[in-house]
Amino acid sequence: MVQIEANAKINLTLDILGVRPDGYHEVAMVMQSVGLFDTIRLARRQSGIDLQMDAAEIPTDETNLAWKAARLFLDVYKIQSGVSIEIEKRIPIAAGLAGGSTDAAGVLIGMNRLFAQGLSVQALCALGEQLGSDVPFCVEGGTMLATGRGEILRRLPDLPSLFVVLAKPPVSVSTAWAYKTYDQVGTMRHPDTEAMLAALKEGSVEGIAGGLANVLEEVTMKVHAVVGDYKRALSENGAIASLMSGSGPTVFALARTRADAEHAAAALSARHPEAKIFVVPAAGRNNI
Ligand code: ATP
Numbered sequence: 001m002v003q004i005e006a007n008a009k010i011n012l013t014l015d016i017l018g019v020r021p022d023g024y025h026e027v028a029m030v031m032q033s034v035g036l037f038d039t040i041r042l043a044r045r046q047s048g049i050d051l052q053m054d055a056a057e058i059p060t061d062e063t064n065l066a067w068k069a070a071r072l073f074l075d076v077y078k079i080q081s082g083v084s085i086e087i088e089k090r091i092p093i094a095a096g097l098a099g100g101s102t103d104a105a106g107v108l109i110g111m112n113r114l115f116a117q118g119l120s121v122q123a124l125c126a127l128g129e130q131l132g133s134d135v136p137f138c139v140e141g142g143t144m145l146a147t148g149r150g151e152i153l154r155r156l157p158d159l160p161s162l163f164v165v166l167a168k169p170p171v172s173v174s175t176a177w178a179y180k181t182y183d184q185v186g187t188m189r190h191p192d193t194e195a196m197l198a199a200l201k202e203g204s205v206e207g208i209a210g211g212l213a214n215v216l217e218e219v220t221m222k223v224h225a226v227v228g229d230y231k232r233a234l235s236e237n238g239a240i241a242s243l244m245s246g247s248g249p250t251v252f253a254l255a256r257t258r259a260d261a262e263h264a265a266a267a268l269s270a271r272h273p274e275a276k277i278f279v280v281p282a283a284g285r286n287n288i
Pocket residue numbers: 058063064065066092093094095096097098099100101103104134173175246247248
């Protein structure tokens with residue numbers, strides 16, 4: 001049996017540079033793993049894929065990204081036996097935290113161990129790319145610049161030791177909808193990606209906090225004002241900065257200490273008892 005703790009991601013920046021001839025958006029994103037994880041257990045079985053997941057709203061059939069990852073791995077490496085997969089889901093769904101991509105990446109890493117294939121991180125990323133643009137980052141983990149469709153990765157210095165409050169309002173946002181709406185309305189405020197890279201290089205907490213920006217934030221916030229409410233509650237109560245992650249609606253805030261993060265989380269919870277809140281450390285790169 002192999003067990004993987006597959007971390008969610010947040011976007012320290014998310015910029016859209018244009019739409020490509022193939023219909024995908026050209027992006028530039030600084031991605032960060034966080035210590036909120038799904039636990040994935042894998043075991044060999046005689047044949048086929050058996051997926052169990054404790055999230056009633058997501059089918060466990062061949063449409064599930066974890067299932068697709070397992071199928072791809074078995075097919076590409078011509079493995080005759082099958083696999084049982086059990087996922088304890090903690091990452092909220094359709095939340096901007098890449099929960100599906102995280103599970104796919106965790107399954108690839110886990111199957112590499114289970115079947116002793118000895119694949120490199122590059123080989124696993126190449127498989128991941130076939131499953132979704134965010135999967136290669138979820139294979140690598142840590143702090144990275146993602147460009148192209150999100151699949152071209154450059155390793156960045158680890159985030160200085162910071163705590164992260166994640167807060168998900170009880171609404172779901174479709175990533176496809178957010179990108180389509182962005183295409184129609186655009187934004188006045190793009191992230192300064194180079195400034196964020198410089199801040200990470202210097203380990204400047206102020207620079208990182210000041211550089212948080214996401215072009216999809218306005219789009220989602222217009223429809224879900226609660227995103228702005230959560231950001232204010234966190235920033236007014238000890239967090240150094242806050243931003244919506246991905247296409248949302250999850251808001252995250254950075255704090256210097258766990259105590260500051262817990263304080264901001266408690267204040268948000270008092271004002272918005274409906275929020276699903278997690279306090280976690282930033283996470284480093286994955287062990288392959
Ligand atoms: P992103 O940040 O990559 O846009 P997200 O966090 O907004 O992702 P996900 O949690 O990945 O969204 O879910 C998006 C959709 O993917 C869900 O509506 C769900 O039906 C589908 N899905 C397929 N497999 C999974 C999985 N293992 N976990 C979560 N969602 C999955």
